[in-house]
Amino acid sequence: MSLADGVRLALRALAANKLRTSLTVLGMVIGVAAVIALMSLGAGAQASIEANIRGTGSNLLFISPGVQTQGGGRFVDVSATSPTLTFEDAAAIRDAAIPGIVDIAPTRNTNASLVAGGNAFSTQIIGATPSYAEVRTFQPQAGRFISDDDLDRRTRVIALGQTIATELFPGQNPIGATVRLNNQTFTVIAVMEESGQATFQSRDNQALVPLTTLQTRISPSRTLAGDDIVSEISVTLADEDEATIEAVTNEVSALLRLRHDVTEDDFTIRTQQDIIEALGEVTGTLTLFLGAIAGISLLVGGIGIMNIMLVSVTERTREIGIRKAIGARRRDILGQFLIEAVLVSLGGGIAGAVIGGLLATFMGGVSFGGRSLEGTLTPEPVILALAVSVAIGLVFGIYPANRAARLRPIEALRYE
Amino acid sequence: MDAGPQENGAPTPVVRVEDLAKTYSMGSIDVHALRGVSFDIAKGEMVAIMGHSGSGKSTLLNLLGCLDAPTAGSYFLDGELVGDLSDDALAAIRNRKIGFVFQSFNLLARMSALEQVEMPLLYARDRQRRQRAEEALAVVGLDDRMHHKPSELSGGQQQRVAIARALVGNPSMVLADEPTGNLDTATANEIMELLALLNEERGITTLIVTHEADVAARTQRVIRMVDGAIAGDDRTAPAEHGS
Numbered sequence: 157m158s159l160a161d162g163v164r165l166a167l168r169a170l171a172a173n174k175l176r177t178s179l180t181v182l183g184m185v186i187g188v189a190a191v192i193a194l195m196s197l198g199a200g201a202q203a204s205i206e207a208n209i210r211g212t213g214s215n216l217l218f219i220s221p222g223v224q225t226q227g228g229g230r231f232v233d234v235s236a237t238s239p240t241l242t243f244e245d246a247a248a249i250r251d252a253a254i255p256g257i258v259d260i261a262p263t264r265n266t267n268a269s270l271v272a273g274g275n276a277f278s279t280q281i282i283g284a285t286p287s288y289a290e291v292r293t294f295q296p297q298a299g300r301f302i303s304d305d306d307l308d309r310r311t312r313v314i315a316l317g318q319t320i321a322t323e324l325f326p327g328q329n330p331i332g333a334t335v336r337l338n339n340q341t342f343t344v345i346a347v348m349e350e351s352g353q354a355t356f357q358s359r360d361n362q363a364l365v366p367l368t369t370l371q372t373r374i375s376p377s378r379t380l381a382g383d384d385i386v387s388e389i390s391v392t393l394a395d396e397d398e399a400t401i402e403a404v405t406n407e408v409s410a411l412l413r414l415r416h417d418v419t420e421d422d423f424t425i426r427t428q429q430d431i432i433e434a435l436g437e438v439t440g441t442l443t444l445f446l447g448a449i450a451g452i453s454l455l456v457g458g459i460g461i462m463n464i465m466l467v468s469v470t471e472r473t474r475e476i477g478i479r480k481a482i483g484a485r486r487r488d489i490l491g492q493f494l495i496e497a498v499l500v501s502l503g504g505g506i507a508g509a510v511i512g513g514l515l516a517t518f519m520g521g522v523s524f525g526g527r528s529l530e531g532t533l534t535p536e537p538v539i540l541a542l543a544v545s546v547a548i549g550l551v552f553g554i555y556p557a558n559r560a561a562r563l564r565p566i567e568a569l570r571y572e
Numbered sequence: 573m574d575a576g577p578q579e580n581g582a583p584t585p586v587v588r589v590e591d592l593a594k595t596y597s598m599g600s601i602d603v604h605a606l607r608g609v610s611f612d613i614a615k616g617e618m619v620a621i622m623g624h625s626g627s628g629k630s631t632l633l634n635l636l637g638c639l640d641a642p643t644a645g646s647y648f649l650d651g652e653l654v655g656d657l658s659d660d661a662l663a664a665i666r667n668r669k670i671g672f673v674f675q676s677f678n679l680l681a682r683m684s685a686l687e688q689v690e691m692p693l694l695y696a697r698d699r700q701r702r703q704r705a706e707e708a709l710a711v712v713g714l715d716d717r718m719h720h721k722p723s724e725l726s727g728g729q730q731q732r733v734a735i736a737r738a739l740v741g742n743p744s745m746v747l748a749d750e751p752t753g754n755l756d757t758a759t760a761n762e763i764m765e766l767l768a769l770l771n772e773e774r775g776i777t778t779l780i781v782t783h784e785a786d787v788a789a790r791t792q793r794v795i796r797m798v799d800g801a802i803a804g805d806d807r808t809a810p811a812e813h814g815s
Contacts (some may be wrong), residue, residue, distance in 0.1 A: 173684050478678045483667020483695040487658040566639050
């Protein structure tokens with residue numbers, strides 16, 4: 157029997173039991189759609205995180221206190237346990253005038269509640285210097301950013317992220333208004349531009365105060381020597397060349413080792429690429445995990461096919477007997493049932509790919525927990541899903557088909 | 573044995589069976605369904621195999637139809653030994669050399685008459701199967717019912733479709749298992765007339781397993797089976813050919 161005859165035969169058999177066929181196909185549709193939708197969303201999340209990190213300024217180096225575990229790319233925040241990086245370190249790096257460094261911005265983070273009128277907002281407060289806006293490419297949308305004067309005089313001024321501004325001052329212009337932070341009154345000097353999410357923390361949820369104000373008035377934190385601790389020092393480079401990155405990394409490391417009087421680094425210097433890669437691993441694992449969960453429903457779909465094919469073989473025992481009596485060979489019968497199984501799974505796969513793609517596209521606009529999802533439909537999951545659905549048809553179809561092919565014609569003919 | 577096989581001048585009989593035996597083991601007991609039978613069937617013969625149930629006639633039919641393999645003895649079909657062949661080799665023999673007609677018609681419910689008749693040619697990969705199926709249906713007088721499904725046909729018409737299906741591959745012989753068992757007397761007569769006509773006009777070798785004397789009476793030769801052995805082999809129709 158030719159393949160074309162086999163397909164024609166299988167389509168007729170499937171059409172003879174429309175409800176049963178559509179329910180079996182539905183099982184595959186759900187599985188494939190789930191895989192494609194979830195993997196697309198995972199890929200979309202990855203792409204948007206990456207884009208946001210790049211959006212915070214390219215050619216950046218980040219110096220943070222403590223040593224991170226190597227390999228595996230996991231972040232272990234040790235800044236709390238080994239506060240080794242200080243404001244003075246940042247000043248020293250600036251004063252050293254290392255070639256390749258354009259600007260630096262030390263920051264320190266703390267968490268606090270902001271209150272204005274009846275509204276409160278608990279968030280991350282970043283102590284920043286005027287250079288922060290340039291270095292991290294985060295400019296005020298309205299108002300002015302922290303100035304050198306603010307830094308010197310430790311003024312109680314605050315720049316609000318977009319989200320905070322609308323939460324605390326709905327429908328009002330917050331500039332010039334006051335918010336309370338740790339029972340002190342701060343004047344709003346700026347509303348920052350909208351930035352979306354950088355890493356896992358949206359910058360729209362952050363508020364910025366002068367670094368010196370944070371050090372003295374909000375959350376004083378000093379080393380034993382009395383130096384002000386910083387959480388991170390961001391460094392802008394002149395360019396993104398490997399050579400520049402390496403030279404600057406070496407110079408900064410040497411300087412900090414000398415200042416800290418250590419032989420082993422008690423700080424870590426990361427490039428943006430390092431961060432993207434590390435996050436990529438996290439989101440990649442997440443995507444794979446989501447895909448695996450969706451894959452289970454694909455497996456269930458496959459079991460559904462096998463189940464219905466077994467029923468079909470039993471129901472059609474007599475037909476198989478007749479076909480064998482008039483000359484069907486084992487491979488004819490095997491092919492007939494296998495083609496049926498593959499058509500069901502492939503049909504489900506195609507419909508599922510379409511629905512999954514639509515789901516990924518529509519879910520792109522939906523917001524979850526203040527964060528909007530983004531689906532990136534790439535051809536890979538679609539091809540994968542179709543290949544997998546054919547494979548499922550073969551794997552789960554082979555047992556019932558083989559059972560049919562091995563039926564003995566005399567017994568099959570006698571079957572009522 | 574006798575001069576039978578040479579009566580048409582054809583040296584090779586369609587069927588030659590020598591000491592054919594079949595034993596089934598049912599647990600510890602061996603059931604001897606066929607205890608070594610031997611006979612020849614010449615080309616163009618129309619033979620009835622008669623016997624009560626349990627006489628071994630169905631077993632013999634299964635062996636002759638290559639649906640089952642004998643425990644002992646040999647079976648030559650068209651001069652070729654049908655020995656210990658694989659399932660697929662037996663399927664190919666059934667496809668090319670044997671046409672089956674069953675008591676319960678054994679048509680497929682969702683197919684038209686034409687498709688039923690095309691089916692053996694589908695497995696033979698015959699490119700002209702539509703045309704040949706139409707011809708076969710015309711032979712059995714169903715050219716106006718080609719696109720009807722079994723449920724739209726009478727019992728007699730269904731059996732005609734089955735006969736067309738048996739004939740379409742131009743087999744060496746037609747094996748009919750109680751072909752009139754599910755039909756009323758009038759229709760049964762029509763079917764027997766058709767089989768006899770095909771035998772006479774087209775020289776189709778026909779073997780009919782039956783327990784009805786009326787059916788056996790329309791054949792030229794009756795092989796009687798009792799307890800897995802041949803109890804009698806009589807030529808009953810001297811009509812035109814003479815003995």
